[in-house]
Amino acid sequence: MQVSSSMIIPVALGLLAIVFIVWIVSTHNRFVYLQNLIRESWAGIDIALKRRHDLIPNLVETVKGYAAHESSVFERVTQAREKAVGALGNVENLVQHEQQLVSAVNMLMARVEAYPQLKASEHFAQLQQELIDTEDRISAARRLYNGNVREFNTYLQSFPASLLAGNRKSADFFEVEEIKVREPIPVKF
Numbered sequence: 001m002q003v004s005s006s007m008i009i010p011v012a013l014g015l016l017a018i019v020f021i022v023w024i025v026s027t028h029n030r031f032v033y034l035q036n037l038i039r040e041s042w043a044g045i046d047i048a049l050k051r052r053h054d055l056i057p058n059l060v061e062t063v064k065g066y067a068a069h070e071s072s073v074f075e076r077v078t079q080a081r082e083k084a085v086g087a088l089g090n091v092e093n094l095v096q097h098e099q100q101l102v103s104a105v106n107m108l109m110a111r112v113e114a115y116p117q118l119k120a121s122e123h124f125a126q127l128q129q130e131l132i133d134t135e136d137r138i139s140a141a142r143r144l145y146n147g148n149v150r151e152f153n154t155y156l157q158s159f160p161a162s163l164l165a166g167n168r169k170s171a172d173f174f175e176v177e178e179i180k181v182r183e184p185i186p187v188k189f
Contacts, residue, residue: 027164034152038171041148044141045174046088049098052134052179056081056105059127063108066118073108080104091172098176105179135178146173 060074080101087093118124149171156165 023160024164027161030155030161031152031165031168034148034155035168037148038145038152041141041145042091042174045138045145048134048137048141049084049088049094052131052138053081053085055127055131055134056101059105059124059131060108062121062124062127063112063115063118066115066121067111070108070111073104073111077101077104077108091174095172095174095176102177102179106177109179131179139178142174142176146175149173 056077060077063070064074080097080103084094084097084101087097112118112124150173153170155161156168156170
């Protein structure tokens with residue numbers, strides 16, 4: 001069977017149209033996939049932050065038993081926690097409130113240094129270990145989330161995918177300081 005020269009152009013245009021449609025569909029699907037990855041990885045951060053938020057009242061109550069006159073610190077931690085809990089799910093607001101919470105808890109942990117009997121308390125040590133584990137979980141979830149955000153933002157800004165980005169916006173990274181619950185190991189010679 002011979003192909004006539006008059007058939008080559010319509011066949012070539014048809015193949016080109018099919019390739020173009022496949023590219024559009026695959027690019028759209030890649031955006032959807034990356035956005036879902038971001039949502040999924042954000043859920044991991046959300047879970048870890050909820051765990052942190054649940055631990056903080058126990059930590060405050062334990063410290064209150066030993067350092068009752070530090071009421072301004074307890075109040076600051078409690079208010080920061082309430083704001084952070086209220087902002088869960090919204091990356092932009094949450095970063096600001098989590099930063100305030102971390103700062104308040106770090107202040108609380110610094111005050112703990114003045115109470116050796118508190119540091120020796122088994123209950124406090126257990127809470128501190130749980131907080132360390134939670135901070136590790138948050139850190140791991142944050143790395144996963146930020147990696148997915150980086151991949152999405154790169155794809156969004158890359159040519160030719162950027163031509164089909166539409167009204168999609170770059171995703172925000174989740175970057176907050178960690179609670180300082182690990183003590184530096186003293187080295188003495």
